[in-house]
Amino acid sequence: MAKADASFGAFSCKRVELLAAVISVVGGLAFGLFRHSLSAGLSLTLAGAVAIINFRWLEAVLARVVQPDVPQFDFGSALRIFGRMALFGVLMAALLWAPSIDAIGVALGFSALVIALVIEAFRWGRTGGG
Numbered sequence: 001m002a003k004a005d006a007s008f009g010a011f012s013c014k015r016v017e018l019l020a021a022v023i024s025v026v027g028g029l030a031f032g033l034f035r036h037s038l039s040a041g042l043s044l045t046l047a048g049a050v051a052i053i054n055f056r057w058l059e060a061v062l063a064r065v066v067q068p069d070v071p072q073f074d075f076g077s078a079l080r081i082f083g084r085m086a087l088f089g090v091l092m093a094a095l096l097w098a099p100s101i102d103a104i105g106v107a108l109g110f111s112a113l114v115i116a117l118v119i120e121a122f123r124w125g126r127t128g129g130g
Helices: 013-035 036-067 075-097 101-126
Strands: none
Touching: 013 036, 013 101, 036 075, 036 101, 075 101
16 A cells, blocks of 8 residues: 555655644634634544544555465554553443543544545545545
């Protein structure tokens, strides 16, 4: 997957991560101001960060496991998969137990990565899908 980042027209996971980070931070600031709540903005920003971390770990696992010749499913790949699930589980547990976490902010934070993926897909398609 990292080889796709080489040319300008290629799909770039780095651009997706950067765009998702910008959307999360700017969205967190705007959402916090709109809701007049620091915890609402932090919920959005932290959920966006968790989504980006999950995306990076999934990218690393797929780059190792999905190989045309011999898959490299090792202990590190298993730990990354378990880590992704544990991170998501901790976030969901915090959402249930901590009353100051804003559920709408968490949903919008996870959506930041999806929005970044859609924007990158449109850019990639517009440049020829290269």
